[in-house]
Amino acid sequence: MNPSAPASQAAREACGRWFLANRSVEAAPNDPAALVGRAASFLAMDRPWEATNDLDRALRMQTRLAGADVAAAGDEATANQRRRRHDGEAARTRLLRGHAHAACLRYDRAVADFAEAEAILSRLGGSTDRSQPTPAHAQAGLGVAYCNMRDWQRCVDAGERAVRGLPLDDVARRHVARAVETARQHLSLAAGGTVGGSRRSGGSAAPP
DSSP states (O other), X not given: OOTTHHHHHHHHHHHHHHHHHHHHHHHOTXXXXXXXXXXXXXXXXTOHHHHHHHHHHHHHHXXXXXXXXXXXXSSHHHHHHHHHHHHHHHHHHHHHHHHHHHHTTOHHHHHHHHXXXXXXXXXXXXXXXXXXXXXXXXXXXXXXXXXXXXXXXXHHHHHHHHHHXXXXXXXXXXXXXXXXXXXXXXXXXXXXXXXXXXXXXXXXXXXX
């Protein structure tokens, strides 16, 4: 079996998803959902720069549509319901944009998006729907971004909160747990501790 076959198949599938997502944007260029869908396809194709462009547009459109939708509500209860729905959409978009910024190595921007997503999701409260992001997913993004920025203590702080809040089988949990372990090793070395049972000193390796 050709070892490159699975990768080629995945690339073809990603291109197919992008084609469909792109058609949706062409049909409705100001639809935030279509823009977010195409951005996700760009990320799957390892094209994060294009993804951030779509997500920037999506957030602008979401803000505009949310204001009009909430203003048109007939009563306060309806307005609050619409406001929560739009806030949830904005949090998911910011979470995705955080990953896009991280893929572009713009970790400071990634941190800003993850922190804002965490604040929104925490304000909205928990969800029983496992397909929806939670504050822990934003904390996981923060932990990995801080690790790449070599801000070890903040990585541990955010990462530990994420690990406590994520299911055992969540992919984000595995990524942030690895980042936290890397950060702990660097903190231990800085304090003159040991890693793997042997003392080490000197320069540190870049995080994964």
